[in-house]
Each structure stands twice: as structure tokens, then as C-alpha cells.
Amino acid sequence: MAESTACAAESVKKIIDPIHQFCIHPVVGNAEHLGVFTFTNSALWGLIAVGLASLLFLLAPRKLVPTRLQSVAESLYEVVDNMTREILHDNARTYFPFVLTLFLFILFANVLGLVPYSFTVTSHIIITLALALVVFVGATVIGFWRNGFGYLKLFVPSGVPVFLLPLVVLIEIVSYFIRPLSLSIRLFANMMAGHMMLKVMAGFVVMLGYFGIVPLIAMVGLTGLELLVAALQAYVFALLTCMYLNDAMHVDH
Amino acid sequence: MDVAAAKMIGAGIAAVALGGAGIGIGHIFGNYLAGALRNPAAAASQRGTLFLGFAFAEATGLIGFAVAMLILFG
Secondary structure: OHHHHHHHHHHHOOOOOOOHHHOOOEOOOOHHHOOOOOOEHHHHHHHHHHHHHHHHHHHOOOOOOOOHHHHHHHHHHHHHHHHHHHHHHHHHHHHHHHHHHHHHHHHHHHHHOOOOOOOOHHHOHHHHHHHHHHHHHHHHHHHHHHHHHHHHHHHOOOOOOHHHHHHHHHHHHHHHHOHHHHHHHHHHHHHHHHHHHHHHHHHHHHHOHHHHHHHHHHHHHHHHHHHHHHHHHHHHHHHHHHHHHHHHHOOOO | OOHHHHHHHHHHHHHOHHHHHHHHHHHHHHHHHHHHHHOHHHHHHHHHHHHHHHHHHHHHHHHHHHHHHHHHHO
16 A cells, blocks of 8 residues: 555656556556555456457467468467477376466566556566466475375485485475475566666666667667567476476376 | 665675576576587477576576565565
């Protein structure tokens, strides 16, 4: 609540503020009435991302010779298909829909965030942490469901000397519970840092007057780089989801 | 020293962690490129491992970034 009023105050002052783009405010009405069930810009852009991802796959024709829209949909499908096949092997078909959904949502949210005046849904840690916790809790439940208490063998790697075992088990447990954190922080920090960098450069363009052409040229390149990062982070998130699911399938590898 | 100034300095020091992540990511992609040029046939199959290594190397640096953000705004 305190943050929302701060956001409203910042928007009144016409200053160059790279943080302002991350403000969450209601789509209708003013920022003072931010309740639990308020329809915010974050929710709006999340819905747009879901809607566009669904539309892409609904509208893409199913022809033998693909049209342009169909090739986009097919190559996205193929990326996830190859990834699940490579990592999950026999279980690829079971978890493919989940991984594809995650990948598409994050990809569309990231790329839509690069549109001027839009809002980057994945630049808030609460969104990415929720996504990462779905993966983490899901993988843990599947692990115990498939292996019973044999899943705990994940923390005891084979072939480790006995006197090192307590230390190794401790490290394994810590690294297991840090998974949702690293998964969410990676996505959120990349998105936030990238967008802040773009806005700071945009501030240079305004401040330098005629010499602003130099940072403007740099911004074209940086925007391309951010597009790459947006796609790469979606890919990495989906890849790590596959890895964690694979850990839940095959404990003793 | 002023607490606000100390916070800024602390956040700056925490952000140094990203330098290590940069070195790590450079190593990973550089070594991948070197390996891929030696054996281009095996390169495509290792792309998943490449991005996995990239993700792990980046994660450690980003924890430093998160600490910097916590110091500044937390």
C-alpha cells in the first residue's frame, strides 16, 4: 500500500526514473484503492500474454506447407518438444503440456514487456516465485509419489567416501531447497535489470540533446540483446523445469 | 558515516558478484565455441548442457544482485 502511493507520487514528478515502469497500479481508478482483488496492470498484461499465446496456437493453420504464422507456432512447439525428449526421454509426452505452457507464458510475458508503455509481468519476484514454486512443489510431490521414500536417495549421491557423506548430504539438501529461489531470481533479475538498463539509456538520449544519437544507436543494439535475453530466460526456465522433473523420475542416476 | 551512504556503498559492493558471473558465463560460452569448432558434429547435442551451465553460472551472480536490491530497497 505504501509502495503504491509512492508510485503515484513519482508519476506526478516528470523526472527520468528507471524504476517507475515496475509500478503496479489499477487499470481503472487511482492507486489509492489498491485492494486484494484489484485488476492491476500486472494482471492485465498477464492475461494479454496468455491470450496471445493461446491465439497463436488457435489461429495457426494446420497445412502441409506451413504459412508464416504456422511456422512460428511449429518452431516454438519443436523447441519444447526437443527439450523434453532430450531430458525426460520416456516421460516426455506426460510433461510436455506443462513445460510448453510454462515456456509460452514466460516467453510472451518477457517479449511483451519490451513493447513501449507495456508492463513486464515477469519483472516482479512474486510472479516468478509463484511459477518456480509450482515447479518445485510439483517436482517434489511427483518424486515422492513415484519413488516413495526412495526419493530421499537424491540427497545421498553414490560413490562418496563415508567421512565426506554428512557434508555432501548437507550441500545437496541446501542446493535442493535453493532451487525455487535461483529459478525465480534468475528470471526476475534478468528482466528487471534489462529493462532498467534500457530506461537509463533512454534517459541519456533525452539528456544529451543532439548528442543523444550515440546512446540511441546503442539502444537499438541493446533492445536486440534484451529480445535475446527474453527468449533465453524462457528457454532456461523450461529447461530447468525439465531437469527437476527428471530428477523426480530417476533418483539413482 | 551516514547510513544512507553506507547502504549505497554496500549495494555497490554486493553488485560486484555480477563480475564473477560475467567471467563464468564468458568461460562457458568460450569453451563451448572452442569445442564446437573442433567437433561441429557434436555441438548441437550439447546446446542444452551449455544453457544449463550458463544458468548455473548466472544464478550465483544474480544472488549478489538480489542482495544489492535488498540493501537498496528492502
